[in-house]
Amino acid sequence: MQSLSMSTLTICGISELSEQRERAVTHVLSILDPGHPDPEAFGAYDPHRRTVLRFHDIIAPVEGMILPQPEHVEAVLRFAEEMEAGRADRVEGHLLVHCHMGISRSTAAMLTLMARSSPDEVEDRLFERLVEIRPQAWPNSRMVAFADDLLSRDGRLVDALRRHYGRQMRRKPEFAQWMHELGRGREVEMAA
Template sequence: MTLLVCPLSQVDAAVTLHRPSHMVSLLSPSSPPESWPAPDGEHLRLAFHDIAAPRDGLVAPNAEQVADLLAFTARWDAARPLLVHCWAGVSRSTAAALIIACQRAPGRAEAEIARALRLAAPYATPNPLMVALADEMLGRSGRLIAAVAAIGRGAETFEGALFEVPLA
């Protein structure tokens, strides 16, 4: 079972190397249609800005989108990789990866999952609003929020790299 994360600039290379059966694209609502990948296989497109709280003029992640993410990834049979990407591969995609890892391992400690994410991607800074919405939906009782707070902000970077999130 392979869960991959990358920035938009590395999606083509990730698809060529790993042939994912499922892809989650997390881009801004203003992203031009040609910037959204068109992969073979299942594809979920979610459009919202990378913000931690609602702000005038911007689209915040919402409960319906997180529910769509959870429903989509629940259908992934894990026979081939799932690829998650956002613009930079730092915040929205790492939050989604953390959420998926928690969904796939309901008995695994949130702090352990968050530390594994940080080890795989030192720059990972999961979007806190996405994490808070998922914490409630997954019944994690604030533990997922606390785990992300414990790892803190990731290292400064312009853009992330392709990495794998450990699911076990």
Template sequence: MTQAPPFGITVCGIEELDGHGALGASHVLSILDPDHPVPEAFGTFGEHEKLELRFDDIVDETPGKLAPQAAHVEQLLAFGRNLMTEPKSRAHLLVHCHAGISRSTASMALILAQAMPDLSAEGILAMVHGIREKAWPNIRLMEVGDASLGRQGTLVAATSALHRLQMERRPHIAAFMEDCGRAREISAALAL
């Protein structure tokens, strides 16, 4: 990673939230399943701006589930713009989803892409991977965000390249993602 993010970033899953209460995050992006309760750990966090988004970690429309929508991406990008108004010395984003691997890393990638428009898509995804080594960004979020940011498919392609790298390092992950209904991500990564 040759360039540093313009603000502090922490990514985690729900089980890790308890360890971040004293972090001093200025902004918290909380991504939860539609019916999941608000994590109790937030009671230990100090004053911060918070955006809570609720959608399922899926990549295609699925009956009975809520897929990420354009409105969710608009909200998280607006939240990212708000973060950029924070003094640099205080600006710190904590983003979490259930496992801290998919929805959170995609959201972080989109916020970084917006904040660093001159950094290549490959650079953005390398930064995400450097921050959260087990990152597997949700391709649907990346597709919607790529279009919103006018990145002409480059963020989607870089996401598929990261998925391929993760499959090479963790051969079991392909079967796991297919079992989760995310075969489209596997196919895109293998097509590279």
């Protein structure tokens, strides 16, 4: 299934960006920590359209950090609108979404983009497709909740996220420890 009017969808972390430069990336959504330098890898990419969002990968307030907000997810949806507006001038496209590790913010953003472009697709199938793109996907629950609301999914994306977390922990039990260490134990509890 072609989604987002793109023939290729990629999610990665900053350390993997240089591996993508030969893959004809046409659109990039960068989600970076505030204050993190712009990745140098993009200097070697062919011309592409890039949007940068800056907020931290947290799900509860932490002093001195920027919590994902509805306007960040709205910006992801505007990015999709801009991609669609430019669709007429290309035959194929390669969308690259990245964050620091390519696990949480970027997977939540890609899920949002897929849910927007496939409004009738069952939510569990969206998560299956997400794992096909990025097997270690652990989408930021706060971002997914905002996407659920903004896309009028009536809680179905959040419910599917709970099941996804459960599948991920069965597949790789160390996820539970990692998320607790990162202050994201609430997401582990969502899967229970």
